[in-house]
Amino acid sequence: MTLLATTPTTTWYLVLGAVLFGIGAVGVLVRRNPLVMFMCIELMLNAVNLSFVALAKRLGDIGGQTTVFFVMVVAAAEVVVGLGIIVSIMRRRPGATADDIAELKG
Amino acid sequence: MLASILAQVPWQAPSIDYHAIAPEIVLAAGIVLIILVDLFVGESKKWVTASLTGFVLLGALIPVLTLAVSDPDARSLFDGRYVIDEYALTLKALFLIAGYVVVLLSQNHVEEGDYYQGEYYTLLLTSLTGMVMMASSRDLVSIFVALEFLSIPAYMLAAWRKRDRKSNEAGVKYYLLGVFASAVMLYGMSLLYGVTGSTLLSEIGRQITVDGDFGGVHALAIVFVVVGFAFKVSAVPFHTWAPDTYEGAPTPVTAFLSVASKAAGFVALVTILYVGVPQAKDVWQPFLWVLAALTMTVGNLLALRQSNIVRMLAYSSISQGGFILMPLAVAGTGDAAGPALQAVVVYLLVYAAMNLGMFAVVIAAARTTRSGEISSFGGLFSYAPGLGVLMTIFLASLAGIPPLGGWIAKFAAFRAVLEAGNGWAYGIAVIGAVNSVIAFGYYGNVMREVWMKPAPNGETRAVATPTSLVAALTITGAATLLLGVLPGTVLRFGDLADLVGAFGR
Numbered sequence: 055m056t057l058l059a060t061t062p063t064t065t066w067y068l069v070l071g072a073v074l075f076g077i078g079a080v081g082v083l084v085r086r087n088p089l090v091m092f093m094c095i096e097l098m099l100n101a102v103n104l105s106f107v108a109l110a111k112r113l114g115d116i117g118g119q120t121t122v123f124f125v126m127v128v129a130a131a132e133v134v135v136g137l138g139i140i141v142s143i144m145r146r147r148p149g150a151t152a153d154d155i156a157e158l159k160g
Numbered sequence: 161m162l163a164s165i166l167a168q169v170p171w172q173a174p175s176i177d178y179h180a181i182a183p184e185i186v187l188a189a190g191i192v193l194i195i196l197v198d199l200f201v202g203e204s205k206k207w208v209t210a211s212l213t214g215f216v217l218l219g220a221l222i223p224v225l226t227l228a229v230s231d232p233d234a235r236s237l238f239d240g241r242y243v244i245d246e247y248a249l250t251l252k253a254l255f256l257i258a259g260y261v262v263v264l265l266s267q268n269h270v271e272e273g274d275y276y277q278g279e280y281y282t283l284l285l286t287s288l289t290g291m292v293m294m295a296s297s298r299d300l301v302s303i304f305v306a307l308e309f310l311s312i313p314a315y316m317l318a319a320w321r322k323r324d325r326k327s328n329e330a331g332v333k334y335y336l337l338g339v340f341a342s343a344v345m346l347y348g349m350s351l352l353y354g355v356t357g358s359t360l361l362s363e364i365g366r367q368i369t370v371d372g373d374f375g376g377v378h379a380l381a382i383v384f385v386v387v388g389f390a391f392k393v394s395a396v397p398f399h400t401w402a403p404d405t406y407e408g409a410p411t412p413v414t415a416f417l418s419v420a421s422k423a424a425g426f427v428a429l430v431t432i433l434y435v436g437v438p439q440a441k442d443v444w445q446p447f448l449w450v451l452a453a454l455t456m457t458v459g460n461l462l463a464l465r466q467s468n469i470v471r472m473l474a475y476s477s478i479s480q481g482g483f484i485l486m487p488l489a490v491a492g493t494g495d496a497a498g499p500a501l502q503a504v505v506v507y508l509l510v511y512a513a514m515n516l517g518m519f520a521v522v523i524a525a526a527r528t529t530r531s532g533e534i535s536s537f538g539g540l541f542s543y544a545p546g547l548g549v550l551m552t553i554f555l556a557s558l559a560g561i562p563p564l565g566g567w568i569a570k571f572a573a574f575r576a577v578l579e580a581g582n583g584w585a586y587g588i589a590v591i592g593a594v595n596s597v598i599a600f601g602y603y604g605n606v607m608r609e610v611w612m613k614p615a616p617n618g619e620t621r622a623v624a625t626p627t628s629l630v631a632a633l634t635i636t637g638a639a640t641l642l643l644g645v646l647p648g649t650v651l652r653f654g655d656l657a658d659l660v661g662a663f664g665r
Binding site for chain 1: 312331332335343344346350359
């Protein structure tokens with residue numbers, strides 16, 4: 055109960071950001087579906103956004119919050135390109151996992 | 161309602177020096193122009209877009225030259241977030257010329273392959289615009305935006321042959337690892353912002369000092385940012401995407417990625433290390449030392465056992481990247497900062513010339529051999545003497561044989577390392593020297609095929625090399641020879657590379 059009574063501080067958000075970033079990073083390394091790997095990367099980017107906003111709040115500086123807008127716009131552009139590439143690969147080989155995509159090696 | 165709120169905020173439009181950003185304006189106008197022209201020309205006239213791209217790149221070079229001779233040494237826009245100094249101008253010129261050569265390489269390849277020409281050149285120009293912006297960026301946000309600006313079109317270019325499985329694979333690998341790397345880098349940037357309270361690199365440089373509260377978070381932030389760029393410059397152990405992407409992508413795109421995109425990664429890395437965190441050298445020096453040693457050695461050893469020439473060149477370009485990292489690994493020690501910056505710029509200039517040249521020869525020779533296997537280049541000299549000689553020149557330059565450009569680049573790198581003169585410096589110099597010798601193994605192997613082996617299919621006459629490839633070969637061949645014979649010219653460019661705000665200068 056005491057935990058709920060305290061007001062959240064910036065540190066909470068930073069810890070949450072770090073945890074989300076960690077989940078995303080582990081997800082990219084262990085999941086094998088390109089689409090899920092990509093979703094994990096998006097999770098990492100949003101963890102970055104969260105820590106930028108939290109830090110901007112703590113520092114009382116608008117710079118961090120404006121950075122988040124840039125990150126969001128760039129992430130949107132990345133989604134467009136990434137989905138295009140993943141769709142083109144799925145069309146040729148339905149249900150391919152990252153392990154199947156191994157024509158090039160050596 | 162909104163208007164009244166906005167009216168209360170005092171806002172002044174920043175004064176913009178339009179001369180300073182003229183190269184970017186020309187490129188942006190060129191991108192729009194090519195999209196429009198592509199809409200209105202018929203299928204048989206699509207080659208116009210290639211020529212236009214060439215003209216736009218040369219047009220963007222004009223303001224770079226006028227800026228180089230104009231009065232103020234360094235122009236600073238947006239409170240120092242976008243700086244046009246000699247370092248930026250030298251590298252902008254490098255990107256534009258490298259882009260021009262890539263257009264020459266692409267022209268026939270894209271036309272004959274019936275790829276989407278207008279879109280191809282639009283994306284190529286967009287990526288180059290990002291690189292030109294990168295050379296001037298002095299703020300975490302502008303570096304990030306420039307990095308994505310150059311990367312996102314490159315992901316599409318790598319997957320350009322969309323009906324080809326290998327190209328798909330190249331695209332998806334490059335994309336997933338590239339985006340992963342930018343997420344890691346961004347997290348480092350957010351930590352850097354958190355501990356310094358600014359995204360401006362020069363302000364970060366003032367805040368991060370060895371004395372005072374330098375803790376684990378600072379170190380973590382710097383390591384994350386460096387890891388992000390290590391992916392971009394394909395430093396071992398973050399290199400796994402490079403050989404696959406290089407092999408699967410269309411060859412002109414491979415040339416573009418291995419030269420321009422890699423150079424852009426180094427430019428950003430140098431800017432952040434020199435302007436942003438020069439004081440934290442105890443963190444990044446050992447880290448880069450390990451990266452450089454691994455990159456040189458692993459790249460070389462894996463290149464030895466490749467049978468496909470593009471794959472061999474991919475590993476060779478990884479190991480060349482190690483040589484560019486080598487002076488940076490000791491850049492904070494003693495008086496090595498200046499020579500290290502010079503060495504990196506010189507190496508990037510020479511490497512661009514010789515590696516683009518090598519790819520141009522491979523593209524030209526593959527028109528006859530129809531294969532990327534090294535053994536298929538057997539007897540190249542007997543039926544295409546010109547290509548055989550040029551290939552030998554570029555291979556010798558990559559290996560660092562004296563009268564050629566590659567030798568000057570290696571010389572500058574080793575000189576910068578020895579300038580630092582401590583145990584770490586001598587250690588990396590020895591590793592570098594051993595690797596220069598190993599590199600002869602795989603470069604020499606290709607030379608032996610070209611000169612001594614018979615042609616595998618009894619080839620007697622070569623397919624004619626188109627004019628655009630001849631132009632590309634002339635530019636790169638002349639540059640490689642001239643830079644080697646007249647090292648003064650390239651070393652002078654290196655001297656010019658004065659990074660404003662670097663190490664308190």
